Amino acid sequence: MRHDDIWRAIDALAAEHGLSASGLARRAGLDPTAFNPSKRIGADGRPRWPSTESIAKVLEATGTEMESFAGLVTGAPTLHNSSRPNPGRRIPLLGLAQAGSEGYFGDGGYPVGGGWDEISTPELSDPNAYALEISGDSMEPVFRDGDTIIVSPNSPVRRGDRVVVRTARGEVMAKELLRQSARRIELASLNPAHPNYSFDLSEIAWMHRILWASQ
Missing domain, CATH: 2.10.109.10 (Umud Fragment, subunit A)
Structure with a gap:
């Protein structure tokens, strides 16, 4: 699992819900800048990872299962929790x-x-x-x-x-x-x-x- 894969999954989850990364953070009750590109690299140039608490709040706010998020990390689309399939x-x-x-x-x-x-x-x-x-x-x-x-x-x-x-x-x-x-x-x-x-x-x-x- 790579740093870029995690952030890409967050971006994908936001896009699938018609949100920007900032909008996703806001919906989850986080600081709207929490997922900004500038927050993904520390001042020392080292990659910064999202916290498990942030990911948990995002999954709860979007009704996404952890299994679905893990699929996004590997590039798969989200498995929506709906009785009616989303044909896209x-x-x-x-x-x-x-x-x-x-x-x-x-x-x-x-x-x-x-x-x-x-x-x-x-x-x-x-x-x-x-x-x-x-x-x-x-x-x-x-x-x-x-x-x-x-x-x-x-x-x-x-x-x-x-x-x-x-x-x-x-x-x-x-x-x-x-x-x-x-x-x-x-x-x-x-x-x-x-x-x-x-x-x-x-x-x-x-x-x-x-x-x-x-x-």
Whole structure:
């Protein structure tokens, strides 16, 4: 069990209930900043783990069994405690390496064309949500080869969010938003072996928030 897997499971649980990580913490009666990205790493740079008490409160607030949460840690969707099954919905799926090619996204950054596959997901509030399959090791340890990330074009993007960015030159990358001003954005690479990036806003075609990832 890895540090990133636990936090990813919390993000996934929040997304499945239509909440941000802050909203999930608030529903559980915790400090709204308890699950913020800045709280996941200590001042000394060492990973910080959520407490067992925090996880217990989150599971109680969402009506989620521990077995279901453990499934999310390994990338499985939550097993909802409802007598009526949740069918979820199907969303477009594309390999990240293909996403920079023409014909897959419209001018607004939404999925278009017939070259997409599909996957089933829990119900998402964004009708334009889509999925990208990670290939290679350039985004480890956060996202690994074969992981599928769920992306929401219509979710607000805040500092510290993990995002998919497409540049005006057609490059597509998954990064963390460090900061955004009226003229520039700064992005942190998920793999520490890769450099960070800074762009003028005019160089960015679109930037979409990553909601969660599954294996």
